[in-house]
Amino acid sequence: MLKPQSIQQTSQTLKLLGDSNRLRMMQFIYERECCVCELVELINLSQPAISQHLRKLRDGGLVMEQRKGSWVFYRMNDEHATIELIKEILQSLPSVQGELDELEQDGLNVICHK
Amino acid sequence: MLKPQSIQQTSQTLKLLGDSNRLRMMQFIYERECCVCELVELINLSQPAISQHLRKLRDGGLVMEQRKGSWVFYRMNDEHATIELIKEILQSLPSVQGELDELEQDGLNVICHK
DNA sequence: CCCTTATATAAGATAATACTTATATGATTA
DNA sequence: TAATCATATAAGTATTATCTTATATAAGGG
Numbered sequence: 001m002l003k004p005q006s007i008q009q010t011s012q013t014l015k016l017l018g019d020s021n022r023l024r025m026m027q028f029i030y031e032r033e034c035c036v037c038e039l040v041e042l043i044n045l046s047q048p049a050i051s052q053h054l055r056k057l058r059d060g061g062l063v064m065e066q067r068k069g070s071w072v073f074y075r076m077n078d079e080h081a082t083i084e085l086i087k088e089i090l091q092s093l094p095s096v097q098g099e100l101d102e103l104e105q106d107g108l109n110v111i112c113h114k
Numbered sequence: 115m116l117k118p119q120s121i122q123q124t125s126q127t128l129k130l131l132g133d134s135n136r137l138r139m140m141q142f143i144y145e146r147e148c149c150v151c152e153l154v155e156l157i158n159l160s161q162p163a164i165s166q167h168l169r170k171l172r173d174g175g176l177v178m179e180q181r182k183g184s185w186v187f188y189r190m191n192d193e194h195a196t197i198e199l200i201k202e203i204l205q206s207l208p209s210v211q212g213e214l215d216e217l218e219q220d221g222l223n224v225i226c227h228k
Numbered sequence: 229c230c231c232t233t234a235t236a237t238a239a240g241a242t243a244a245t246a247c248t249t250a251t252a253t254g255a256t257t258a
Numbered sequence: 259t260a261a262t263c264a265t266a267t268a269a270g271t272a273t274t275a276t277c278t279t280a281t282a283t284a285a286g287g288g
Contacts, residue, residue: 019129036235048235051235150264
């Protein structure tokens with residue numbers, strides 16, 4: 001049973017995840033932290049569109065950003081009020097691990113040692 | 115663990131529940147079937163606005179309607195592909211039972227014997 | 229320093245949303 | 259069958275969302 005959260009808080013989370021592109025972005029970020037250029041490869045959207053979605057997710061507190069060199073990595077914010085619900089939602093989706101593997105095989109994944 | 119559903123199916127559900135008024139409507143309908151005039155009492159929206167939200171929920175397959183006399187009652191569609199997820203979401207919200215009780219005390223609830 | 233790569237932001241077009249008011253439909257009742 | 263109650267639909271409007279293209283910023287490597 002999930003900790004009860006306000007209607008406002010919950011509907012805001014659901015609105016953010018109610019866009020299929022953002023939902024897919026969250027799937028990838030849930031699997032492992034991703035940088036912007038990886039998400040551009042994984043999702044059929046322009047780089048500015050990806051950045052704009054990421055800003056919405058960040059403004060809503062769902063993800064956190066961290067610059068590493070010239071890349072900016074995004075990861076889940078495990079402190080979010082509705083984090084348990086978010087995880088339930090993401091776990092109810094078909095895995096995207098295969099797509100991440102493919103990215104790696106194509107040498108398009110970003111490994112940062114900073 | 116919830117049965118995996120497609121991104122499209124899931125994001126459509128989340129978009130429908132990503133509006134605080136619709137989310138509240140679903141809470142009431144989840145608690146017990148409600149007619150339109152009850153929802154108008156429970157939620158601070160005009161009757162046409164309520165009807166329009168209900169149509170969206172019905173078009174998305176989240177609720178089913180049933181006419182009983184001059185009233186139209188809406189209830190959850192337990193056959194919906196994402197029904198398990200929907201229930202998880204609704205159960206993660208503060209109960210609205212108190213508001214339904216209040217409606218009853220005010221004599222504004224609709225009891226239909228058709 | 230310039231040049232490139234990665235990312236963000238700005239500005240603008242277009243479409244989708246969520247209301248409003250007015251009106252239509254459908255059932256019940258006098 | 260006229261009046262009333264419950265609900266749906268239509269039309270209009272204001273706001274918000276989601277892209278696009280162009281440009282700005284920030285970091286890293288010759």
